[in-house]
Amino acid sequence: MIRVLLVDDDALVRAGLRLMLASASDIDVVGEAGDGGEVEALVDRHRPDLVLMDIRMPGVDGLEATRLLRGRPDAPEIVMLTTFTTDGYVLRALRAGAAGFLLKHTRPERIIDAVRQAAAGEPVMSSEALGQLIGAVTSRPEPTAASGTPSAAEAARGLRLLGPREREVAVAVSHGRTNAEIAAALYMSVPTVKSHISHILAKLDLNNRVQIALLVHRAGPAA
Known part of the structure; x- marks a missing residue:
């Protein structure tokens, strides 16, 4: 079973994701959080294989929670699931250690497949986010050391x-x-x-x- 933790400040979104993932016999939602500040304790408690993480949350946002989690030994994989696709969010999420970036309007079957891919160590990316990522990497000026x-x-x-x-x-x-x-x-x-x-x-x-x-x-x- 692929153990999944849901992190989103919108309870309705979490409920929809839980219902969606319940249709897959090999995925088990082991916990939920409404803020990034709750994630580390829940990871310690439930030992998920993967975290589906929102970016914008009122306390600790998904980017900071991802950075903290991926700095730990045996960290779970993290897929950002959000409505925002600016290249700044995509790059920051990936640099923080996220394994992928999906939009919340992604088809349910694609989200289920993405969970399986990410849990297996494969990257996952919505086409919109991938296009912005490639454009950002190939067209931006040479970065500074800072x-x-x-x-x-x-x-x-x-x-x-x-x-x-x-x-x-x-x-x-x-x-x-x-x-x-x-x-x-x-x-x-x-x-x-x-x-x-x-x-x-x-x-x-x-x-x-x-x-x-x-x-x-x-x-x-x-x-």
Whole structure:
């Protein structure tokens, strides 16, 4: 079973998500929170595999709650579920460690599939958010050191820390390929792909494969 924690300040939204996810036999909603400040205690209590997190909440918002959670050992995966798709929200959520970004008007079956994907370590992204993300990464001016975002040169230097096969896997991740697709393309087993991704995350001090993709895109042709 995939254990899910719902975090949204709107009780009706939580009720709708709970009802929606109850239709999937492999998903169990283990708890709910109305504010990001409640999340850490609930994660300790229920040990969810995944958190569906709203961004705008009156106390601790979803971005801060995500940053705090992903800084913990054995943190659950986090998918942001929101009505807001500005590139600032998308980038901040992914940099905080979110595994994906979905809109609340996403079809129920897509949200269920996204829960399964994220719980398996695969990135999930609405088409609107993905378009804004790509545009933000490829068209923005070179970031400054104070921005916390690596420059193209810094990203390229980071990728040079990887072995040849790790680099191939990182580039494949940046193209949105699943573990199975990477395994087939690079002639390796799925467990080997997962092992390479774990090594990449450790070497580059990243939280998830979405951040790998961001780094590869930032490196540009140097990748």
